[in-house]
Amino acid sequence: MNSTAINTEEKVQQGWWLTTTIETVVNWGRKNSLWPLPFGVACCAIEFMSLMTCRYDFSRFGAEAMRFSPRQADMMLVLGTITNKQAAVLRRIFAQMTEPKWVVCVGACASTGGIYRTYGALQGIDRVIPVDIYVPGCPPRPEAIIKGVVELQAKMMREGFKARKADLDAFYKSMERQQALEDTGLSPQQALQQMFREAAANGQSRIW
Numbered sequence: 001m002n003s004t005a006i007n008t009e010e011k012v013q014q015g016w017w018l019t020t021t022i023e024t025v026v027n028w029g030r031k032n033s034l035w036p037l038p039f040g041v042a043c044c045a046i047e048f049m050s051l052m053t054c055r056y057d058f059s060r061f062g063a064e065a066m067r068f069s070p071r072q073a074d075m076m077l078v079l080g081t082i083t084n085k086q087a088a089v090l091r092r093i094f095a096q097m098t099e100p101k102w103v104v105c106v107g108a109c110a111s112t113g114g115i116y117r118t119y120g121a122l123q124g125i126d127r128v129i130p131v132d133i134y135v136p137g138c139p140p141r142p143e144a145i146i147k148g149v150v151e152l153q154a155k156m157m158r159e160g161f162k163a164r165k166a167d168l169d170a171f172y173k174s175m176e177r178q179q180a181l182e183d184t185g186l187s188p189q190q191a192l193q194q195m196f197r198e199a200a201a202n203g204q205s206r207i208w
């Protein structure tokens with residue numbers, strides 16, 4: 001019998017098998033149940049507010065359950081200009097998120113500092129936390145943020161369970177270094193500045 005002529009119910013009755021991998025099934029579940037945590041500090045956050053309206057229907061991508069507690073979220077969206085003073089807060093919130101966790105960097109400011117080529121603006125959040133997807137634009141439209149999340153979902157389906165372990169291990173190690181510096185009496189911001197100086201001495205621009 002031609003297999004295309006057999007419907008699904010007949011296939012089940014005949015004991016057909018479906019083979020896949022645990023990673024594929026788990027990643028499929030993860031990509032369709034993302035819980036976003038918006039770290040919105042400037043105009044890009046307004047675009048994200050638009051995205052969460054019914055016009056764009058973000059729930060089509062299984063990511064409408066927005067949370068403001070890092071313990072209940074697994075996808076951080078960084079929306080806006082991050083200053084050097086905010087960098088330590090961003091790192092702490094990222095550290096508090098449940099694993100596995102992902103970061104979508106939205107807009108020129110979060111990605112590179114954007115137009116703020118100044119001493120006070122962080123020139124890219126990937127200097128302080130691992131980033132998975134960058135969304136270009138100033139500001140990116142809501143459709144561009146959707147595209148970024150869809151790209152993240154595709155990346156999640158390609159990833160093995162241990163794909164980001166090295167990045168996260170390096171990040172947690174940098175948190176330990178930050179804590180050690182703070183224990184000497186430095187503020188979180190001063191600790192990060194010291195870590196940036198140490199990274200620059202090794203020819204690096206990121207501290208994790």
Ligand code: SF4
Pocket residue numbers: 042043044045079080081107108109110114137138139140
């Ligand atoms: S990228 Fe543009 S729109 Fe987004 S926060 Fe920066 S200045 Fe504002």
